[in-house]
Amino acid sequence: xxxxxxxxxxxxxxxxxxxxxxxxxxxxxxxxxxxxxxxxxxxxxxxxxxxxxxxxxxxxxxxxxxxxxxxxxxxxxxxxxxxxxxxxxxxxxxxxxxxxxxxxxxxxxxxxxxxxxxxxxxxxxxxxxxxxxxxxxxxxxxxxxxxxxxxxxxxxxxxxxxxxxxxxxxxxxxxxxxxxxxxxxxxxxxxxxxxxxxxxxxxxxxxxxxxxxxxxxxxxxxxxxxxxxxxxxxxxxxxxxxxxxxxxxxxxxxxxxxxxxxxxxxxxxxxxxxxxxxxxxxxxxxxxxxxxxxxxxxxxxxxxxxxxxxxxxxxxxxxxxxxxxxxxxxxxxxxxxxxxxxxxxxxxxxxxxxxxxxxxxxxxxxxxxxxxxxxxxxxxxxxxxxxxxxxxxxxxxxxxxxxxxxxxxxxxxxxxxxxxxxxxxxxxxxxxxxxxxxxxxxxxxxxxxxxxx
Ligand code: SF4
Ligand code: SF4
Numbered sequence: 001x002x003x004x005x006x007x008x009x010x011x012x013x014x015x016x017x018x019x020x021x022x023x024x025x026x027x028x029x030x031x032x033x034x035x036x037x038x039x040x041x042x043x044x045x046x047x048x049x050x051x052x053x054x055x056x057x058x059x060x061x062x063x064x065x066x067x068x069x070x071x072x073x074x075x076x077x078x079x080x081x082x083x084x085x086x087x088x089x090x091x092x093x094x095x096x097x098x099x100x101x102x103x104x105x106x107x108x109x110x111x112x113x114x115x116x117x118x119x120x121x122x123x124x125x126x127x128x129x130x131x132x133x134x135x136x137x138x139x140x141x142x143x144x145x146x147x148x149x150x151x152x153x154x155x156x157x158x159x160x161x162x163x164x165x166x167x168x169x170x171x172x173x174x175x176x177x178x179x180x181x182x183x184x185x186x187x188x189x190x191x192x193x194x195x196x197x198x199x200x201x202x203x204x205x206x207x208x209x210x211x212x213x214x215x216x217x218x219x220x221x222x223x224x225x226x227x228x229x230x231x232x233x234x235x236x237x238x239x240x241x242x243x244x245x246x247x248x249x250x251x252x253x254x255x256x257x258x259x260x261x262x263x264x265x266x267x268x269x270x271x272x273x274x275x276x277x278x279x280x281x282x283x284x285x286x287x288x289x290x291x292x293x294x295x296x297x298x299x300x301x302x303x304x305x306x307x308x309x310x311x312x313x314x315x316x317x318x319x320x321x322x323x324x325x326x327x328x329x330x331x332x333x334x335x336x337x338x339x340x341x342x343x344x345x346x347x348x349x350x351x352x353x354x355x356x357x358x359x360x361x362x363x364x365x366x367x368x369x370x371x372x373x374x375x376x377x378x379x380x381x382x383x384x385x386x387x388x389x390x391x392x393x394x395x396x397x398x399x400x401x402x403x404x405x406x407x408x409x410x411x412x413x414x415x416x417x418x419x420x421x422x423x424x425x426x427x428x429x430x431x432x433x434x435x436x437x438x439x440x441x442x443x444x445x446x447x448x449x450x451x452x453x
Contacts, residue, residue: 003216003232003233004232004233005210005233005234005235006207006232006233006234006235006249006250007234007235007237007240007249008237008240008245008246008248008249008384009248009384009386010381010382010383010384010385010386010417011237011238011239011240011245011382011384011417012237012238012382012417012420012421013236013237013238014172014238014336014420015172016172016173016211016236017172017173017295017364018172018173018174018175018178018211020173020295020302021173021175021179021293021295021302021303021304022175022178022179022212024179024302024303024304025179025183026179026180026183026291026304026305026306027303027304027305027306028305028306029292029305029306029307029308029311029316029319030319031077031078031103031105031107031308031311032103032308032311032312032315033102033103034083034100034101034102034103035076035077035078035100035101035103035308035309035310035311035347036086036088036098036099036100036310036312036347037063037064037074037075037076037077037098037099037100037101037309037310037347038074038090038096038097038098038310038347038349039064039074039096039097039098039099040090040096040097041074041090041096041138041144041309041349041350041351042071042072042136042138042144042145042146042350043070043138043143043144043145043146044068044069044070044071044072044146044149045066045067045068045070045071046064046067046071046096046097047064047065047066047067047071047072047073047074048064048065048067049063049064049085049097049099050062050063050064050065051063051082051099052082053082053083053084053085054081054082055081055082056079056080056081056082057076057079057080057081057082057101058076058079058108058109058110058111059076059077059078059079059107059108059109059110059113059288060075060076060109060110060113060114060285060286060288061075061076061110062074062075062134062286063075063076063082063099063101064099066133069149069152070146070149071146072133072136072137072138072146072148073133073134073136073286074099074136075135075136075286075287075288075309076101076288077101077288077289077308077309077310077311078101078103078104078105078107078308078310079103079104079106079107079108079109080101080102080103080104080105080106081101081102081104082099082100082101082102083100083101083102084100085097085098085099085100086098086100088345088346088347089341089342089343089345089346090346090347090349091332091333091339091341091346091349091352092332092339093339093341093342098310098347101310112284113283113284113285113286114283114284114285115283115284116282116283117281117282117283117284120194120281120282123281125197125198125200128194128197128198128281129148129151129152129198131280131281131284132147132148132151132198132277132280132281133146133147133148134280134284134286135276135279135280135284135285135286135287136286136287136350137273137276137277137280137287138273138287138350138351139269139270139273139351140270140272140273140276140287140290140350140351140353141166141177141241141269141270141272141273141351141353142333142337142351142353143351144349144350144351147269147273147277150267150269151195151198151199151267154262158262158263158265159199159200159201159265160199160201160262160265160266160267161201161202161203161265161266162201162203162204162205162250162251162265162266162267163192163195163196163199163201163203163204163205163266163267163268163269164204164205164206164207164246164247164250164251164266164267164268164269165188165192165204165205165206165207165268165269165270165271165274166207166241166243166246166268166269166270166271167181167188167206167207167208167209167212167215167219167271168207168208168209168234168240168241168246169209169212169241170209170236170237170238170239170240170241170242171238171241171333171334171335171336171337171338171353171354172334172335172336172364173293173295173296173334173335173354173356174293174295174333174334174353174354175293175295175304176272176290176291176292176293176304176353176354177270177271177272177353178212178215179291179304180271180272180275180291181208181212181215181218181219181271182214182215182218184275185215185218185219185222186222187274187275187278187279188206188219188271188274188275188278189206189219189222189223189226189229189274190274190278190282191273191274191275191276191277191278191281192204192206192229192274193229194277194278194281195267195269195274195277196228199267201267202228203228203229203230204228204229204230205229205230205231205232205250206219206223206229206230206231206232206271207231207232207233207234207246207249207250208231208232208233208234209233209234209235209236209240209241210233210234210235210236211236213233216231216233219231232250234246234249234250235249238336238415238417238420239336239337239384239413239415239417242384242413242415243255243261243268244384244385244413245384246268247261247264247266247268251264251266253265253266257408257410257411258410272290272291276290287309287350288308288309289306289307289308289309290306290307290309290348290350290352291304291305291306291307292304292305292307292316292348292352292353292354292355293353293354293355294316294317294320294322294354294355294357295354295355295356295357296331296356296357296358296362296364297357297358297359297361297362297364298322298324298326298327298330298357298358298359298362299317299320299322299357300320300321300322300323301320301321301322303320305320307348307352308348309347309348309349309350310347310348311347311348312344312345312346312347312348313330313332313341313344313345313346313347313348313355314344314345316348316355317344317355317357322357324344324357326359326360327357327358327359328358328359328360328362328365329357329358329362329365330344330355330356330357330358331354331355331356331358332346332352332354332355333352333353333354334353334354334356335356335364336415336416336420337414337415337416338354338356367425368425369425370424370425370426370427371424371425371426372424373390373393373394373424373426374423374424375390376423377390378421378422378423379417379418379419379421379422379428381421382417382418382420382421383417383418384413384415384417385411385412385413387407387408387409387411387412388407389412389418389428389432390418390428391407392404392407392409392412392428392431392432392435393426393428393431393432393435395407395409395435396431396432396434396435397431399438401435401438401439404435404436404438404439405439409432409435409436409439410436410439410440412432412436414429414432414433416429418432
């Protein structure tokens with residue numbers, strides 16, 4: 001059967017390196033001896049610890065309470081004893097306060113959790129929102145925006161007529177979303193139905209990139225009898241999974257600069273989030289684990305693991321049997337938009353989709369020296385936001401921040417497409433990030449931005 005391939009202007013084709021893990025069943029990672037649960041795994045106010053050193057906790061127990069509306073609680077991912085509080089680095093390079101729990105390896109759940117709801121369809125939107133908040137639900141595609149906030153009624157009365165589940169996963173190496181679509185498709189569809197009820201939205205769309213046709217065909221089969229859900233396939237092109245590009249591909253609508261998806265009647269969520277929402281609603285299961293792709297040429301056995309939140313990167317990499325001696329780079333997330341990490345003693349969080357380990361033989365890391373701009377305009381053609389990356393970079397090199405603003409540097413989504421296609425190996429995104437920081441600093445000149453001193 002032929003299906004229309006949706007797409008967006010700009011973007012680029014990149015080698016996906018997904019073949020190492022996309023056909024392997026997800027493995028359950030062994031829970032470590034200690035977990036480090038950050039009180040800040042989401043956008044918004046950090047959670048406030050509810051436990052003290054010496055407390056015994058069960059799996060799924062709330063150990064951090066949300067503070068304010070844009071915040072979510074944190075839960076114990078193992079049963080055991082609270083042995084300390086530690087301020088430590090987290091994957092995005094910032095520091096966070098963590099509750100340290102020593103695992104008793106009994107895996108005892110808190111009483112009252114994991115009980116099947118008799119009639120989940122009878123829950124009204126208020127009850128659904130309460131369950132999602134109680135479960136500490138956030139966007140698991142990396143944005144980590146609290147889910148109950150995304151689905152709260154808009155003050156301006158804006159309504160969604162489409163909820164799009166993002167099953168694109170366009171970053172190379174990552175296959176966590178691909179595997180969850182193959183392994184837990186019914187949970188994803190159930191979660192989408194709850195999201196539609198929450199937002200009083202008539203239509204759900206599951207969007208999948210064409211390099212995952214097995215998942216696409218499975219979803220088509222499972223949703224064909226439901227005329228409120230459509231499964232669509234999108235062209236394999238980077239950054240197809242970026243929110244604005246996905247909305248354009250699926251609906252043809254353009255989110256205005258500085259605007260939100262809801263401004264054009266859309267809410268976007270990741271497929272993994274949908275499965276976790278279904279578990280939260282039907283079993284009161286808090287978000288205490290997630291699928292993480294462990295990949296890269298420095299990994300002994302590339303694999304997707306279901307990992308307890310708070311597991312140190314080091315523990316997961318060592319349990320995989322990987323030897324880190326000649327490692328030159330570890331990336332949290334994908335190679336295009338992820339963060340290079342400077343310590344392996346950082347915890348897996350709700351938004352950790354992948355851990356990539358590279359040694360010096362990696363082709364991915366090879367970069368030649370920066371050459372002069374040859375004015376080929378490839379970066380302009382590749383930019384999915386319609387920007388002129390080369391002009392922004394020229395302004396940034398002159399430290400002409402007003403000029404960078406004229407070229408709309410703040411609309412850059414830092415996807416890296418421009419740098420990827422540049423034949424002169426100019427690290428365009430580095431310059432663009434710098435310009436963005438100056439332009440968005442309070443005086444527009446970087447003077448009060450602490451990162452620029
Ligand atoms: S300018 Fe920004 S949005 Fe455009 S390709 Fe480069 S990184 Fe992506
Ligand atoms: S792709 Fe590189 S060389 Fe070509 S115009 Fe852009 S910055 Fe210049």
